[in-house]
Amino acid sequence: MNAKEYVRKYFIMGSQNCSRNPIHILHEALEAGITAFQYREKGAGALTGREKVELGKSLRQLCARYDIPFFMNDDVELAIKLEADGIHVGQQDTPVADIRANYPHLQIGLSISNVKELQQSPLELVDYVGVGPIFPTTTKEDAKEAVTTKWVTYVRHKHPNMAIVGIGGITTENATEVIRAGADGVAVISTITNAKDIAQTVKKL
Ligand code: 3NM
Numbered sequence: 001m002n003a004k005e006y007v008r009k010y011f012i013m014g015s016q017n018c019s020r021n022p023i024h025i026l027h028e029a030l031e032a033g034i035t036a037f038q039y040r041e042k043g044a045g046a047l048t049g050r051e052k053v054e055l056g057k058s059l060r061q062l063c064a065r066y067d068i069p070f071f072m073n074d075d076v077e078l079a080i081k082l083e084a085d086g087i088h089v090g091q092q093d094t095p096v097a098d099i100r101a102n103y104p105h106l107q108i109g110l111s112i113s114n115v116k117e118l119q120q121s122p123l124e125l126v127d128y129v130g131v132g133p134i135f136p137t138t139t140k141e142d143a144k145e146a147v148t149t150k151w152v153t154y155v156r157h158k159h160p161n162m163a164i165v166g167i168g169g170i171t172t173e174n175a176t177e178v179i180r181a182g183a184d185g186v187a188v189i190s191t192i193t194n195a196k197d198i199a200q201t202v203k204k205l
Contacts, residue, residue, distance in 0.1 A: 001085065001107060003128040003163035006036040006069050007185035009205050010165055014041035014073075015055060017139065017193045023058050029192055030066040032202035035185070037063050038088055038109075040073035043141050056082050071109065079106065088130065091117055100125045109165075113144050118155060123162065130187060131155055133168020134178055139189045143168060149181035156182030172204035 011034040015022050026037065039059050041052050056072070060082045063070040071086045072079035076094050079087045086107030087099060099108055107127045112118050123129070136146045152166050166178040167187040175186045186205055195201040 001069060001127075003107065004184045007128050007163055007165040007187070008035045009033065009202060010036045010038065010185055010187040011192050011202075012038040012040050012073070012167075012187055012189050013193055014039065014043075015047050016041070016043055016045040017189050019193075022055065023062065025193055025198070026059055026062055028198040029202060030062060030068060032199040034068065034192075034202055036069045036071060038071040038073055038187075039082075039084075040088075040189075042073060053078065053081065060084065069107065071107070076103070079103075086127065091121075096122050096125050111167075112155065113147060115154075118158065123159065128163035128165055128184075129155065129159075130165050130167050131183070132166060132187075134166045135169025135174060137169040137190075140168070149177055152178060152181040152183050170205075172201055175205045 011029045018025055039056050041047050047055060056078060060070050069085040071088050072084040073088050074093045076087060076099060088109035090111045096108055096110055109128045109130055110121055110126045111130045112121060131152055133143050133146050134149060137143050155164055164183045165185045165187045166183040170178060170186045170188050171191050178186050192198060192201060
């Protein structure tokens with residue numbers, strides 16, 4: 001699996017982001033050409049327990065049908081249960097070194113928001129880094145202040161060969177700017193979940 005390729009159009013979503021059936025939304029996004037999917041069932045209104053697992057199974061199966069990598073956000077146990085291709089973690093989640101040691105087959109994505117996190121993270125153990133929020137976003141409740149595309153350029157300069165995906169406030173209008181700044185791809189939630197026409201939206205990203 002080539003991270004620089006699969007992060008190109010990376011769709012992230014949980015039921016709390018959807019005003020209609022999440023399975024239908026993911027189906028349309030897969031048809032439209034997303035290159036990776038992350039199941040992020042988190043925040044106000046998110047499913048828990050059995051319901052979280054059941055929706056995860058359906059979304060996982062759908063990605064398998066389209067041969068698109070399925071990532072689980074944060075929850076290592078559920079990633080294993082769903083036979084996810086990978087896991088995405090933040091700085092406060094399960095340490096990357098533990099995941100790499102216990103589950104060498106998993107792709108690992110790590111969020112990086114500042115220089116300190118960049119310096120302290122075991123980048124040699126991860127497959128890609130998520131950098132953001134690039135632009136202001138209201139989707140993530142505890143999102144930090146926007147880091148701008150300059151942050152993408154900084155990370156690219158320091159790590160020329162690393163797979164980098166920008167996240168946070170990315171739309172069809174500003175996605176090109178993020179790629180030009182040095183990212184291999186863009187990760188979006190609301191631009192796809194709220195899209196009137198998912199096919200057109202994914203094409204423009
Ligand atoms: N992580 P939208 S920003 C899940 O900065 C997430 O690490 C972020 O949602 C980070 O595309 C974010 O709707 C929310 O702005 C992205």
